[in-house]
Amino acid sequence: MRDVKPLLLHSDFPQIHRGRLSTLQMNLGYLCNLSCTHCHVNAGPNRTELMTRETMQVALQFAEKYNIEYLDLTGGSPEMNPDFCWLVQQARQQGLHVMDRCNPTILVEPGYEGTAEFLAEQQVEVIASLPCYMEDNVDAQRGKGVFTASIKALQKLNELGYGQVDSNLMLNLVFNPQGMALPAPQLQLEESYRHFLREHFELQFNQLFTITNMPIQRFGAVLLAKGQFDDYMNLLKQSYQPENLEQVMCKSLLSVDWQGYVYDCDFNQMLDMPLAGKSMHLSQLLQQMSAAMPISVADHCYGCTAGQGSSCTGVLTAA
Numbered sequence: 001m002r003d004v005k006p007l008l009l010h011s012d013f014p015q016i017h018r019g020r021l022s023t024l025q026m027n028l029g030y031l032c033n034l035s036c037t038h039c040h041v042n043a044g045p046n047r048t049e050l051m052t053r054e055t056m057q058v059a060l061q062f063a064e065k066y067n068i069e070y071l072d073l074t075g076g077s078p079e080m081n082p083d084f085c086w087l088v089q090q091a092r093q094q095g096l097h098v099m100d101r102c103n104p105t106i107l108v109e110p111g112y113e114g115t116a117e118f119l120a121e122q123q124v125e126v127i128a129s130l131p132c133y134m135e136d137n138v139d140a141q142r143g144k145g146v147f148t149a150s151i152k153a154l155q156k157l158n159e160l161g162y163g164q165v166d167s168n169l170m171l172n173l174v175f176n177p178q179g180m181a182l183p184a185p186q187l188q189l190e191e192s193y194r195h196f197l198r199e200h201f202e203l204q205f206n207q208l209f210t211i212t213n214m215p216i217q218r219f220g221a222v223l224l225a226k227g228q229f230d231d232y233m234n235l236l237k238q239s240y241q242p243e244n245l246e247q248v249m250c251k252s253l254l255s256v257d258w259q260g261y262v263y264d265c266d267f268n269q270m271l272d273m274p275l276a277g278k279s280m281h282l283s284q285l286l287q288q289m290s291a292a293m294p295i296s297v298a299d300h301c302y303g304c305t306a307g308q309g310s311s312c313t314g315v316l317t318a319a
Helices: 052-064 084-093 104-109 117-123 135-142 146-159 185-203 217-225 229-238 243-249 266-270 299-305
Strands: 023-027 070-074 098-103 125-129 171-175 207-210 255-256
Touching: 023 052, 023 266, 052 084, 070 084, 070 243, 084 098, 084 117, 098 104, 104 146, 117 146, 117 207, 125 146, 135 146, 146 171, 146 185, 171 185, 185 207, 229 299, 243 299, 255 266, 266 299
Parallel strands: 023 070, 023 255, 070 098, 098 125, 125 171, 171 207
Antiparallel strands: none
């Protein structure tokens, strides 16, 4: 797989600084039951990198020391980490709001029976990837049969109370475009999702998050192979909106890789662009963490600031 990092580093993206830290995003490993074409992590069934319980303990200490409010668990499929349930239970006991970035098919995989019930019991917010509401599009991006399995899993979550009116169990869906295009307006697309999924599958959810595909890892390599990398970067740069700089997620988030090393965001993690430009373990920040640290930027940051903007919780500005 070709490395896109050298093509991104020489950038004119403006310098930005971190503000108040509220979210700790933990990548629990690259193991996943799927291998999606848009995956910026290059996750898959053959990956063996998994966060240890010892590293999770450091993260919980960090969250307590710095009054972190949100624990954002990602992967791979974070549920495939053997210590996933332990981490969630410990985090909830600390009063953290836990978010699970869930590939919903894992909830109906053999060996993961009871995971949906566990999430409901712990009142974990589920952020489930469903890159389209049309079966052919989802299967083309994620693999044959993924749409059907995803719908089955989402229906199970609905039965447990997720996404229902007057329920505190939050179910949010995630849309990624196919190919080199920006997402459609989030509110408009959310209404289309809501209508189609309700009419055809009696499914309910709270919000739809639209996320721009990042030109890194697997998706970046695909763009290079098709000779589309420069065209996609031009699209991102031409769509740049400076007002999005005020709300980019890296200003309030710290990203931790499966070994415990820290980054400004998940995308920088995948590009091996460490926090403050030097390799640093989360345990080191337990001693001291400087306020208003500069954020490492490169051309991929245009992906977060193009159009409506893009973050792990959807758009940054209203349509």
